[in-house]
Amino acid sequence: MRISELAARTGVPLATVKYYLREELLMPGRATSATQAQYDDAHVRRLGLVRALAGQGLPLDKIKVVVALVEDPGEDLFVALGKAVMALPPYPGSLSGADDSADAEYPRTRALLERLGQLYDPRFTAVAQLERALAALDSAGLTMSDRRIDVYGEHIRGIADLDVDLLPTTSRQETVEAAVLGTALYEPVLAAMRRLAHQHRAARTFSTAADPGSSGCTQPDRHPQETQ
Amino acid sequence: MRISELAARTGVPLATVKYYLREELLMPGRATSATQAQYDDAHVRRLGLVRALAGQGLPLDKIKVVVALVEDPGEDLFVALGKAVMALPPYPGSLSGADDSADAEYPRTRALLERLGQLYDPRFTAVAQLERALAALDSAGLTMSDRRIDVYGEHIRGIADLDVDLLPTTSRQETVEAAVLGTALYEPVLAAMRRLAHQHRAARTFSTAADPGSSGCTQPDRHPQETQ
Numbered sequence: 424m425r426i427s428e429l430a431a432r433t434g435v436p437l438a439t440v441k442y443y444l445r446e447e448l449l450m451p452g453r454a455t456s457a458t459q460a461q462y463d464d465a466h467v468r469r470l471g472l473v474r475a476l477a478g479q480g481l482p483l484d485k486i487k488v489v490v491a492l493v494e495d496p497g498e499d500l501f502v503a504l505g506k507a508v509m510a511l512p513p514y515p516g517s518l519s520g521a522d523d524s525a526d527a528e529y530p531r532t533r534a535l536l537e538r539l540g541q542l543y544d545p546r547f548t549a550v551a552q553l554e555r556a557l558a559a560l561d562s563a564g565l566t567m568s569d570r571r572i573d574v575y576g577e578h579i580r581g582i583a584d585l586d587v588d589l590l591p592t593t594s595r596q597e598t599v600e601a602a603v604l605g606t607a608l609y610e611p612v613l614a615a616m617r618r619l620a621h622q623h624r625a626a627r628t629f630s631t632a633a634d635p636g637s638s639g640c641t642q643p644d645r646h647p648q649e650t651q
Numbered sequence: 652m653r654i655s656e657l658a659a660r661t662g663v664p665l666a667t668v669k670y671y672l673r674e675e676l677l678m679p680g681r682a683t684s685a686t687q688a689q690y691d692d693a694h695v696r697r698l699g700l701v702r703a704l705a706g707q708g709l710p711l712d713k714i715k716v717v718v719a720l721v722e723d724p725g726e727d728l729f730v731a732l733g734k735a736v737m738a739l740p741p742y743p744g745s746l747s748g749a750d751d752s753a754d755a756e757y758p759r760t761r762a763l764l765e766r767l768g769q770l771y772d773p774r775f776t777a778v779a780q781l782e783r784a785l786a787a788l789d790s791a792g793l794t795m796s797d798r799r800i801d802v803y804g805e806h807i808r809g810i811a812d813l814d815v816d817l818l819p820t821t822s823r824q825e826t827v828e829a830a831v832l833g834t835a836l837y838e839p840v841l842a843a844m845r846r847l848a849h850q851h852r853a854a855r856t857f858s859t860a861a862d863p864g865s866s867g868c869t870q871p872d873r874h875p876q877e878t879q
Contacts, residue, residue: 501853501857504849550847552839552842556836563703574810578807580852581802582802583849604793608784611783616781622733
């Protein structure tokens with residue numbers, strides 16, 4: 424297809440497609456004349472990847488890291504996956520806080536992962552990310568109980584195992600691409616699903632209204648009371 | 652305690668404490684003279700709440716909404732919980748996209764929640780939030796399979812049920828405060844835990860290195876290979 428058709432099919436403005444070509448985020452098409460080139464499904468997929476990452480707020484240099492890893496994952500797929508996911512936000516710089524120097528050893532994260540018996544690479548950005556999140560809990564006067572660590576750990580592992588099971592294994596490129604997209608794009612899905620599950624549960628636990636309709640909850644087939 | 656001690660004990664700068672007093676995010680102390688007041692543990696806790704919400708990037712007017720609901724949850728705790736959590740980001744405005752008008756009915760979210768049999772209030776911001784997240788998946792060429800919906804739904808419900816079970820019921824104020832903090836502060840914890848669970852699982856699935864140490868993974872008691 425021609426570049427105008429590529430833009431139309433992906434919904435990415437033509438000027439943006441040309442910009443991605445110049446920045447080498449999109450690989451060149453097959454030249455058919457001095458001024459024209461042909462594009463194919465690989466370009467459609469690449470545009471989908473770049474747009475999804477840009478939509479997550481990734482800066483251009485980080486998108487380049489991911490694209491380079493998708494193009495050439497190298498020998499060890501595990502290492503490529505780690506590098507690609509480390510290009511995703513939040514970045515260590517944005518995780519800074521007053522007590523960062525004291526937390527360089529990530530004591531809270533280490534204790535949590537040791538309790539769960541999980542392998543981890545201390546250089547992985549998620550380690551610093553978890554430490555910051557646990558420090559924020561501490562300073563709000565909340566501390567994660569062992570029960571919460573165990574239950575969260577069990578369910579999160581159930582989710583993560585499915586994520587890895589569902590990764591395509593047709594090619595290393597596709598695996599890295601799917602891992603990056605899956606990490607970035609399912610995080611907001613899971614956060615919203617948790618809030619909705621709270622509402623579902625709280626509607627049954629806390630509603631004091633005599634009229635079940637007053638909770639504002641909607642469910643097509645069943646009446647709120649019937650699900651209790 | 653005096654205001655200087657309140658600042659020292661919470662680690663919030665004195666100027667910030669005075670600012671929160673002026674903005675009525677912090678309730679006044681008990682006046683002991685024309686220029687002095689005494690503060691207590693309720694002030695310490697309130698400062699923790701305000702700081703935690705500010706640290707999550709909440710604007711002042713949204714923090715005021717949460718604080719007002721903590722102070723006066725009203726008759727129906729469920730309604731107060733819903734309002735308080737709706738004050739948390741992401742906000743509908745920041746969820747805007749090209750296809751918002753077409754998605755005003757939240758077709759993806761409705762289908763997902765109907766499949767899971769969950770009650771929901773269509774006015775709840777998490778509904779719009781989930782719809783945007785699912786639309787982003789669609790435009791990246793991913794679509795959530797029924798298996799993924801079921802597995803995510805089951806595990807997220809396990810997490811959310813625990814969250815609700817662990818809410819304090821000593822007073823309505825404490826319940827609302829804990830629900831708001833728990834929603835906001837555990838989201839980054841869960842996102843980081845998922846990334847670490849991916850690494851744990853991927854280290855066992857994808858590492859092609861002969862030397863297990865080359866994956867960079869650390870675990871104090873066991874060798875990576877032994878956990879397989």
